[in-house]
Amino acid sequence: MLLAEAPDALEKRVKERREGLPELPNAVKGEVILRFAPNPNGPLTIGHSRGVIINSQYAEMYDGKMILRYDDTDAKIKRPDLKAYDWIKEDFTWLAGVKPDIILEASARMPEYMAHAKQFIADDYMYVCTCTADEFKQLRIDQQECPCRANSALKNSDLWNQMNDTEGGFNEGDAVVRVRTGMEHKNPALRDWPALRIQRASHPKVGDKYRVWPLLDFQSAVEDHVQKVTHIIRGKDLMDSTRKQKLLYEMAGWNYPETLYWGRVKVHEFGGFSTSQMKIDIENGDFNGWDDPRLPTVRALRRRGFSAAAMRKFWIELSLTQKDISVPLATLISHNSTEIDSSTPRLSFIQNPVMLALNCAGIELPDAIDIPCHPLEKEMGVRNWALPRDSELQVYIEKEDFDIAIASDGKIRLKDFADIDVSENKGGVVTSMPRSDERPIIHWLTEEMATNHTLLRPDEQGEQLDEIKGLLEKNPHPSGTIIQLERIGFARLESSESEPSMTRMIWTHS
RNA sequence: GCUCGCGUGGUGUAGUCCGGCCCAUCAUUGCAGGUUUUCAUCCUGUCUACCCGGGUUCGAAUCCCGGCGCGAGCACCA
Numbered sequence A: 001m002l003l004a005e006a007p008d009a010l011e012k013r014v015k016e017r018r019e020g021l022p023e024l025p026n027a028v029k030g031e032v033i034l035r036f037a038p039n040p041n042g043p044l045t046i047g048h049s050r051g052v053i054i055n056s057q058y059a060e061m062y063d064g065k066m067i068l069r070y071d072d073t074d075a076k077i078k079r080p081d082l083k084a085y086d087w088i089k090e091d092f093t094w095l096a097g098v099k100p101d102i103i104l105e106a107s108a109r110m111p112e113y114m115a116h117a118k119q120f121i122a123d124d125y126m127y128v129c130t131c132t133a134d135e136f137k138q139l140r141i142d143q144q145e146c147p148c149r150a151n152s153a154l155k156n157s158d159l160w161n162q163m164n165d166t167e168g169g170f171n172e173g174d175a176v177v178r179v180r181t182g183m184e185h186k187n188p189a190l191r192d193w194p195a196l197r198i199q200r201a202s203h204p205k206v207g208d209k210y211r212v213w214p215l216l217d218f219q220s221a222v223e224d225h226v227q228k229v230t231h232i233i234r235g236k237d238l239m240d241s242t243r244k245q246k247l248l249y250e251m252a253g254w255n256y257p258e259t260l261y262w263g264r265v266k267v268h269e270f271g272g273f274s275t276s277q278m279k280i281d282i283e284n285g286d287f288n289g290w291d292d293p294r295l296p297t298v299r300a301l302r303r304r305g306f307s308a309a310a311m312r313k314f315w316i317e318l319s320l321t322q323k324d325i326s327v328p329l330a331t332l333i334s335h336n337s338t339e340i341d342s343s344t345p346r347l348s349f350i351q352n353p354v355m356l357a358l359n360c361a362g363i364e365l366p367d368a369i370d371i372p373c374h375p376l377e378k379e380m381g382v383r384n385w386a387l388p389r390d391s392e393l394q395v396y397i398e399k400e401d402f403d404i405a406i407a408s409d410g411k412i413r414l415k416d417f418a419d420i421d422v423s424e425n426k427g428g429v430v431t432s433m434p435r436s437d438e439r440p441i442i443h444w445l446t447e448e449m450a451t452n453h454t455l456l457r458p459d460e461q462g463e464q465l466d467e468i469k470g471l472l473e474k475n476p477h478p479s480g481t482i483i484q485l486e487r488i489g490f491a492r493l494e495s496s497e498s499e500p501s502m503t504r505m506i507w508t509h510s
Numbered sequence B: 001g002c003u004c005g006c007g008u009g010g011u012g013u014a015g016u017c018c019g020g021c022c023c024a025u026c027a028u029u030g031c032a033g034g035u036u037u038u039c040a041u042c043c044u045g046u047c048u049a050c051c052c053g054g055g056u057u058c059g060a061a062u063c064c065c066g067g068c069g070c071g072a073g074c075a076c077c078a
Helices: A002-014 A046-061 A082-096 A106-122 A133-142 A153-164 A216-226 A236-252 A275-283 A298-303 A308-318 A329-343 A399-407
Strands: A033-036 A065-070 A102-105 A126-129 A176-179 A194-198 A212-214 A231-235 A258-262 A265-267 A325-327 A349-351 A353-359 A368-372 A382-386 A392-398 A411-414 A418-422 A427-432 A450-458 A465-473 A482-485 A489-495 A503-509
Touching (some): A033 A046, A046 A065, A046 A082, A046 A298, A046 A308, A065 A106, A082 A298, A082 A308, A102 A106, A106 A153, A106 A212, A106 A236, A126 A153, A176 A236, A194 A216, A231 A236, A236 A258, A325 A329, A329 A482, A329 A489, A349 A450, A353 A399, A353 A418, A392 A411, A399 A411, A399 A418
Parallel strands (some): A033 A065, A065 A102, A231 A258, A265 A325, A353 A427, A450 A503
Antiparallel strands (some): A126 A176, A176 A194, A194 A212, A349 A465, A368 A382, A418 A427, A450 A465, A482 A489, A489 A503
């Protein structure tokens, strides 16, 4: 009886809510090899961060290996930026929390690709085509074979040598190598797709060493096989790439990796994340650099005080689906708040300061007050504010709060300190240290604790970068510390490298 | 034009393979309230969804057919 019911019980369990990422198909623990293959034409964007995080998360789940591969085989249209190689490695490591297991540069792997190309041509899997792009486009539409297709493997090997030879008579655009997949495929994208072409632009890494360069589908197909990649996770725009590459794998007798896809992602506040476009905008002076807080780059987010842990939670929650999605930044912000709230020390920041001269003759004030650095995390200690011995206390409050005070009979409470009554002439009197009524509570600063600071904050549309001047509480936190400004929101302390004394904050979020 | 993929609340997401435990999960957002000497954190409540139309079935988010919508590929870019 019990045995008969057991299968039922098992099926129920399957229906329970899945936690985290879905299982990888045919994954064997310890044998999974994944790769993340960006074009090094700029630092990583939020879009790339999905690739880094999902892949590295799977690598962790299955005790697998993670390859970071620079797909730098186009020195002309998507010209590699030498600095980007380091930026990407840095961004990757920050996001994943670990370094990639293997780092590869396609440009450094050229001998491998060229050897395979040569062999595939000799095996008659690929042929040299001298049609123009337009001619072939028409042939593809008409499902007609081009004349070059009839050439023998021997002839093609000869043409291949000519393509690679400076004196060979072939120039950029004169000849490409195609994979002999067949012109009868009903999917036009698969018909004798191009694998390698001539490109004369000098490559930032290897100079003029090569004339012929592989295209993504070929380079990636060969490299994934050589590296024994078991799972490829890529955008669904690359679905036909998978199909193209599978045809080549079939000819070569190789096993194609398991492939999973994700859809397009947009973040409401940013729209898309085109590296090329950002590069242009930066060069035009529209932005101050790749880490401009308005940009959707990983370094900008990091500079703004977003944590890698929040980014990871964000992408894992979005999971791996083929839907095109558009997410509000609020989702990431929410993850970030929960992630950083308990570890961010509180500080007082006064925008539009108004100085109040408070008479405290009627009250016995202590020499100093201790304010918790964090309302819940007591082990973070206290902030010690000395109070002057005079009968007059000078404090700063925000103009906005001053107006509120005036509007409510001048009765207001300085947080963690005392009730005060203020008057329109900016004078006032300390009436009680303990809270005596329900009057509003505001943040404030003693004159002694105030230092000039600016808060760099992108406007709502992310177009302007506002520089808000104000008074920040003196504090011992080093540059890079993420803090919470009482009643305002999170920010990250930053000192400029050229002027260490010049400190400012970058706005994180409220 | 050909080919491919996707359609669950405002936004994401679970469930879809193997139809009933689904008057549909979880999170986030919005709204309402509570705790709090921050407009933070935390807690409670609440609104809103299976693209449409047929079919199969005792029963469909789930299977079948047709439509519609959105996205992508058909580059000598990645």
